[in-house]
Amino acid sequence: MSDYNFAYLDEQTKRMIRRAILKGLAVPGYQVPFASREMPMPYGWGTGGVQVSAAALTLDDTLKVIDQGADDTTNAVSIRQFFEKTAGVATTEETKKASVIQTRHRIPEAELTEEQILVYQVPIPEPLRFLEPRETETRKMHALQEYGLMHVKLYEDISQHGAIATAYAYPVKVEGRYVMDPSPIPKFDNPKMEMAAIQLFGAGREQRIYAVPPYTRVVSLDFEDYPFEATKAEHPCDLCGAEDSYLDEVILDDAGCRMFVCSDTDYCRTRREAGHLGRMGEQAA
Amino acid sequence: MCQQSRNTVFTGGFSNPPVAAAQAFRAAMNAMARPGKVQEITGAAPPEGISVAAGSLLLTLCDPETGVYLAPDVDSEALRGWLAFHTGAPIVSAEQAGFALGCWQELQPLSRFRIGTAEYPDRSATLIVEMRSLNVPNAGLNGPGIKSTASMQLPEIAAFQANAALYPLGLDFFFSSGSQIAALPRSTQVTVGA
Numbered sequence: 195m196s197d198y199n200f201a202y203l204d205e206q207t208k209r210m211i212r213r214a215i216l217k218g219l220a221v222p223g224y225q226v227p228f229a230s231r232e233m234p235m236p237y238g239w240g241t242g243g244v245q246v247s248a249a250a251l252t253l254d255d256t257l258k259v260i261d262q263g264a265d266d267t268t269n270a271v272s273i274r275q276f277f278e279k280t281a282g283v284a285t286t287e288e289t290k291k292a293s294v295i296q297t298r299h300r301i302p303e304a305e306l307t308e309e310q311i312l313v314y315q316v317p318i319p320e321p322l323r324f325l326e327p328r329e330t331e332t333r334k335m336h337a338l339q340e341y342g343l344m345h346v347k348l349y350e351d352i353s354q355h356g357a358i359a360t361a362y363a364y365p366v367k368v369e370g371r372y373v374m375d376p377s378p379i380p381k382f383d384n385p386k387m388e389m390a391a392i393q394l395f396g397a398g399r400e401q402r403i404y405a406v407p408p409y410t411r412v413v414s415l416d417f418e419d420y421p422f423e424a425t426k427a428e429h430p431c432d433l434c435g436a437e438d439s440y441l442d443e444v445i446l447d448d449a450g451c452r453m454f455v456c457s458d459t460d461y462c463r464t465r466r467e468a469g470h471l472g473r474m475g476e477q478a479a
Numbered sequence: 480m481c482q483q484s485r486n487t488v489f490t491g492g493f494s495n496p497p498v499a500a501a502q503a504f505r506a507a508m509n510a511m512a513r514p515g516k517v518q519e520i521t522g523a524a525p526p527e528g529i530s531v532a533a534g535s536l537l538l539t540l541c542d543p544e545t546g547v548y549l550a551p552d553v554d555s556e557a558l559r560g561w562l563a564f565h566t567g568a569p570i571v572s573a574e575q576a577g578f579a580l581g582c583w584q585e586l587q588p589l590s591r592f593r594i595g596t597a598e599y600p601d602r603s604a605t606l607i608v609e610m611r612s613l614n615v616p617n618a619g620l621n622g623p624g625i626k627s628t629a630s631m632q633l634p635e636i637a638a639f640q641a642n643a644a645l646y647p648l649g650l651d652f653f654f655s656s657g658s659q660i661a662a663l664p665r666s667t668q669v670t671v672g673a
Contacts, residue, residue: 199497200497200498200501201497201501205496205497205500206542206544208497208500208501208504209500209539209540209541209542210542210544212504212507212508212539212540213540213545213577214601215508216507216508216511216540216605216651217601217603217651218601219508219511219512219624219664220511220651220664220665220666221600221601221646221647221664221665221666222623222666224600224601224647226601227599227601249504250501250504250505250508251501252498252501252502252505253498253501253502254502308513333598333599334598336598337597337598338597369622369623369666371646371647372647390626392508392509392512405512406623407511407512407513407623407624407666408512408513408623408624408626409623409624409625409626410623410624411623
């Protein structure tokens with residue numbers, strides 16, 4: 195433990211964030227404005243998620259941080275160390291052992307439980323922002339449930355590409371009311387958002403917090419004749435052989451060799467430890 | 480102010496505020512995310528007549544930025560002093576309140592409280608309702624945070640059905656008794672009978 199206040203933030207800031215989280219949970223999918231603070235890391239590195247985690251953490255928690263599913267990337271490692279230092283909480287790389295999971299751009303493959311909290315780092319919380327740049331207008335659109343523009347955008351995808359080309363940050367409708375940006379998770383993860391865990395979303399630069407309580411209806415927008423599809427690379431994982439996990443493509447040389455590996459490093463490691471092997475599993479292990 | 484009440488004003492806060500407030504907030508968040516589910520919340524020792532749960536909620540969520548309304552049954556010099564010393568929260572009228580505390584009858588009429596605006600539904604009051612108990616369910620619940628159905632003890636049904644009909648506007652409720660809380664956000668549909 196260090197000379198920092200528990201979990202870095204001062205108490206009044208945490209109270210302000212906590213009040214925003216409670217209102218967010220009461221109105222699922224609605225973006226609650228909050229007075230985002232300067233954090234000792236640049237915007238875009240998860241300052242929103244870090245502030246939400248700081249307000250939600252207790253001393254008894256075990257924290258896991260993932261970046262694109264991986265526990266060992268710069269962003270994940272530095273945020274994990276940040277909370278080890280400022281909150282003195284235990285940390286883990288195992289999804290099952292974590293009580294709070296902060297994530298950038300993935301939902302873990304393992305099913306989350308009622309005892310867990312998933313905190314998303316969000317860059318642009320407003321799903322309508324690229325269609326309408328004015329905050330005053332998007333706020334009105336949410337108030338009036340005027341989401342036609344979003345359907346036009348998805349329709350234009352179909353007319354241009356023959357399918358909905360949006361592959362990540364795929365818009366969802368929460369409990370039949372608010373259209374929400376699920377953060378840039380691949381649309382493969384969208385169906386997992388109806389989960390047992392509490393989901394909290396923090397956007398630091400954009401100063402918004404929103405939330406999805408457990409078992410809330412989260413529906414990916416689509417059309418009757420072009421239903422939503424959770425897609426992934428048509429390939430098993432080359433390390434663990436998993437056919438059901440989201441994959442990263444890794445270029446191995448300049449001769450066209452490539453491999454597909456689970457983006458969720460903990461899931462992949464757990465499977466390999468259980469004896470599952472993929473095409474290139476042995477040489478990697 | 481006599482020595483006795485002065486003591487009660489200055490004591491009864493969180494013993495280790497950052498850690499205790501985090502613990503108490505976790506209980507409050509779990510309650511709000513899972514309507515009807517009773518949670519343990521402790522840490523505060525508020526003046527007599529106020530439950531530990533309600534006191535802990537106030538310490539966790541209130542500060543100089545949040546107006547608190549005290550219903551006539553809980554409004555006392557001791558509580559005003561305690562809140563002022565530990566949270567700095569101003570005591571305001573029901574119309575301006577971010578938080579309100581009292582028993583169900585004394586909080587009426589609910590129409591006085593802010594329910595938010597269409598563009599900012601979060602600008603609504605959170606009511607902390609003191610209850611005799613939380614463990615005699617008389618209402619069925621449905622909505623976000625509830626797997627199939629849940630039940631809880633409510634002081635009445637119609638008011639909460641009317642509140643849910645305002646969604647996404649409306650009030651959010653905590654119910655406190657002893658060291659227990661349960662919550663009912665505006666997103667929950669309420670039916671008669673557990």
